[in-house]
Amino acid sequence: MDDPLAQTYDDFGRRWARGTSPLYQEWSIGIAGDHGILDLLRALPRRMQQPNLVFAAARWEGCPLGGYPEWRAWALEHWDRIVETAAARSTQTNEPNRCATLVPQFARIDGPVALLEVGAAAGLCLFPDRYGYDYAGPDGASRLDPPGGRSAVSLACRIDEPPPGRVPEVVWRRGIDLDPIDARDEAAIDWLATLIWPGPDHDARVARLRAAARVAADDPPEIVRGDLLERTADVADSAPRDAHLIVFHSAVLLYLDAEQRRRFADLVTGLGDALGRTITWLSNETAGTLPEIDAQLPEGMDASGRFVQTVDGAAVALAGQHGATYETALFR
Structure with a gap:
């Protein structure tokens, strides 16, 4: 996989979400092969391209917790809201x-x-x-x-x-x-x-x-x-x-x-x-x-x-x- 951003999402799904968060695994791998969503992500500052930030911003704005096709359709319709939340917040996993x-x-x-x-x-x-x-x-x-x-x-x-x-x-x-x-x-x-x-x-x-x-x-x-x-x-x-x-x-x-x-x-x-x-x-x-x-x-x-x-x-x-x-x- 030659695209670094696609690799980031594929890696997040297969290495980190695999076995612990099936939903994030499916979304990540789905995005890794989706040129349309990848192009939208590429237009964002690097900080805002992080899988966990994008997914959390979408959930904060009320995205469905369904399969990738459902998430993708919702994300395309509400992309501006996802971007707004991701711009205002950051990834701060405090475990x-x-x-x-x-x-x-x-x-x-x-x-x-x-x-x-x-x-x-x-x-x-x-x-x-x-x-x-x-x-x-x-x-x-x-x-x-x-x-x-x-x-x-x-x-x-x-x-x-x-x-x-x-x-x-x-x-x-x-x-x-x-x-x-x-x-x-x-x-x-x-x-x-x-x-x-x-x-x-x-x-x-x-x-x-x-x-x-x-x-x-x-x-x-x-x-x-x-x-x-x-x-x-x-x-x-x-x-x-x-x-x-x-x-x-x-x-x-x-x-x-x-x-x-x-x-x-x-x-x-x-x-x-x-x-x-x-x-x-x-x-x-x-x-x-x-x-x-x-x-x-x-x-x-x-x-x-x-x-x-x-x-x-x-x-x-x-x-x-x-x-x-x-x-x-x-x-x-």
Whole structure:
């Protein structure tokens, strides 16, 4: 397939939506072979060509949740509305269940931690210490809750190593985002819910997102508006010196071009020396994001539907894109 945009939609359908969202799989593959819709998409800015943004904008405007021919007919009739919504909004998948794949690394750090998430959206992943975790590990099921008692938010994850025995002690939390979301804004949370793919595998994610949003709304984190390349250093410098600073992100770098990814990786790698403090860089990103990470993957490994988790640039695990799995065996 020579058309990069068609390839993007085909890849989204066959690699990411396959098996979890049959509707998005059908729509994506349908668009990949539809020159008429592809031409409409090509007329949009690159940011607005993303499958998840286009589909969420269509759903926000009331498209039918039917097969591709039905969706296509509706989209052609209401294309201006789809474009208007896509122009006003952005893709900000804020999946709190990803915390279940972050806590195993957070828990390895002794003492209090300061969390800085780049691409934070509403900051729902900045509260790993406020959620409960149901881990299915090698020795069976285990439950992990905050010291104060059972959390109203339960995150489930299948893990192939002993589950963490504690949640981190978070003493400071900040985020950076181009378009911060206030968890107290019901319409904004409705948009985040619309970004969740349709399908039975994702239904529970909507309820989980809304429950996590209530946690964030009770104690809203500070989300700094700005570009991660411009703001990461100064926001990191404001973190308390008596806490171990963790800079982390999930599915953020794929929205940058190769040169920007390189700049960010170089920035965060040298951040500890620049600020004169110890910093851990925890990354959940897709294969193909940084060549030095791809070089660490076993030959022939299929990472579809999973992030390659790295700590300070070293691959340590495959993490389910929505936090349902955590696999370390290939990297031990």
